[in-house]
Amino acid sequence: MDVTVENLEGLNRKITLALPWEGIRAAVDKKLSQTQRKAKVQGFRPGKAPLKMVDAMYGADIRNEVLNDAVVKAFYEVVEAQKLRVAGLPRFNEVENQDDENTFKIDAQFEVFPEVKVGDLSAQEVEKATTEVSDAEVDKTIEILRGQRTRYNHVERAAQKEDRVIIDFAGKIDGVAFDGGSAENYPFVLGQGQMLPEFEAGVEGLKEGESKDVEVSFPEDYHGKEVAGKTAVFTITVRNVSEATLPEVNEEFAKQLGIVDGDVAKMRDEVKKNVSREVNRRVAEKNKAAVMDALLAVTEFDVPAALVQEETGRMMQDARQNFINQGFDAKQLPELPADMFTEQATRRVKLGLILAQLVEEQQLQPTNDDIRDIVAEFAESYEDPAEVIEWYMGDAERQQGPAALATEAKVVEFVLGKAKVTDKVLSFDEVMGNTAA
Template sequence: MDVTVENLEGLNRKITLALPWAGITAEVDKKLSQAQRKAKVQGFRPGKAPLKMVEAMHGADIRNEVLNDAVVKAFYEVVEAQKLRVAGFPRFNEVENQDDETTFKIDAQFEVFPTIVVGDLSAQEIEKFTTEVSDAEVDKTIDILRQQRTRYNHVEREAQKTDRVIIDFEGKIDGELFEGGASQNYPFVLGQGQMLLEFEAGVEGLKEGETKDVEVNFPEDYQGTQVAGKTAVFTITLKNVSEAALPEVNEEFAKQLGVEDGDVAKMRDEVKKNVSREVNRRVAEKTKQAVMDALLAVTEFDVPQALIQDEVARMMEDARQNFINQGFDAAQLPQLPAEMFAEQATRRVKLGLILAQLVEENQLQPTDDEVRDIVAEFAESYEDPAEVIEWYMNDAERRQGPTALATEGKAVAFVLSQAKVADKALSFDEVMGNTAA
């Protein structure tokens, strides 16, 4: 078999294969003979149909199958012999000028993986983020947990901020009702921005049974195109006012949070442990992103477009599945443009290639104990951590995720050991985005 390998632009390569027709024809004849023995043709006993009839029925498919198999086999034999690292799948094209009747010529175009040289990290300044979880942060988290368990008690007074109200309302624009502008027994909490400010201001101060007309100006960019930029008059009737009552931090509250004996001190310790775990995760993620930015800054190389396209396809499918999981009808979902994902996909592919090189060069593969430590960290939040650890560690497929995290952690630590590191303290609110998880 004659072979020609060409270096095209960048990472692109082309292999021209010249496959002897004799071998292909012999394999086709063999498969036709096998097909004849199994063929069931009307008017003939099984396996007794004439070979020409079997060829007329199945010959084209068999020839295509044999040719495709021969081309793929020959391609990967050349790839192995030439020690080429193929990225993605090759594109096969029949050569127009078939100038030799004894051979079949075909081109295979493909990309190869780039040679990656991780740059000098010693001059890179990387911020390593830290955050302290103090009693104040524990108090703030407990306060949020209390708010999540708010009860509302009926009161006979004017509605005010933080009250939950139940109303009937009917809106009109230029005297005409509009779609979505009316509802009965509609509940919401005043002051949380669930309704437009003018609407809420109109409800505030009303007592049960009172009715009021409120003028509301819809913003130009309001989600309902029918009412955007228009003025509506809402007739609002207040039907119920209830004030918020937060639970006290006591034995009952501690039990609600899973502390069986109701010990408030234990509850605070558990809250601090959970919050610290989440804070550490987020801080580590921010540090990791800084490390990844540094790796990208010092490592330049061409990225195989085939890998980017594969990653874009995965991201598009993930986005689609996410919409479906949120209850959207799969049949009604639009096709998201690939351009939306191209930049992020390129970053992911580049980082994947860089990290693989970094791990291989510096022998950063994690040990079983290091993988177990990763599993143990998130197993703490389960009722039986030991059972969770064994569930992961005793199955190679389940262990892949923790192994990847352990590998990534070792890579981050290695980069930090090579670079100039500046510790940067972040406030609790900066890390948590003013929320507690």
């Protein structure tokens, strides 16, 4: 078999194969004979149909199958002999100029993996985020938990901020009702921005049974285009006013949060532990992102387009599935454009290649203890952590996710040990995304 290997632009390569027809014909004849022995042809006993008839029925498919198998086998034999690292699937094209009747020529075009050399990290400046969970953060979290358990009790007074009101309303623009402008027994909490400010201001101060006409101007960028920039008059009738009542932080409240004996101090410790776990996770994600940015900054190479295309396809499929999981009708979903994902897909592929090289070079593979530590960390949130750890550690396939996290942690540690690191203390709100970081 004659072989020609060409280096094309960038990572692209081309192999031209010249396969002897003699071997292909012999393989076809053998497969035809095998097919004849088991072929069921009307009018003949099994295996007794004439070879020409079997050839007429199955020959075309057999020739295609044999030819494809021969091409793929020959291609990967060359790849192995030449020590080529193929990225993605090759594209096979029959050579137009078949100038030798004894051979079949075909081109295989493909990309190879790039040579990845991680650059000098010592000059890279990396901000390492740190934060602490104090009693103030515990208090804030407990207030949120109290708010989630708010009860509303009916009151006979004018509505004020933080009250839940139930209202009927009917809106008109230039005296004409419009779609979505009316409702009955509509509940909302005053002061939380659920309604337009002028609307809420009109409700505030009304008692149960009272009505009022309120003029409301819709913003120019209002999501309802048919009313954006217009002014409507709403007739509002209050049906119910209820005052918010938060639970006391006591034994009963602690029991609601899973503290069996109702010990408030234990509850605070448990809240602090859970909040610290989430804060640590988010800080670790920020630090990982900073490390990945540093690795990308010092490592330049061409990225195989085939791998980016594959990753883009996976991301498109994941996005579509997320919409379906949220209740969208799969048949109604539009085709998402690939260019929405290309940039992120390229980053993922590039980082994957960098991490693979770095882990191999620096021997950063995680140990069983590393994996167990990762499992133990998130097992703490379960009722029986030991059972969770045993479940993961008892199966190699289940360990793949924790192993990947353990590998990333070792990479982060390695890079932070090489780069110029500046500690940056973040507030609780910055870490949790409540304010701009």
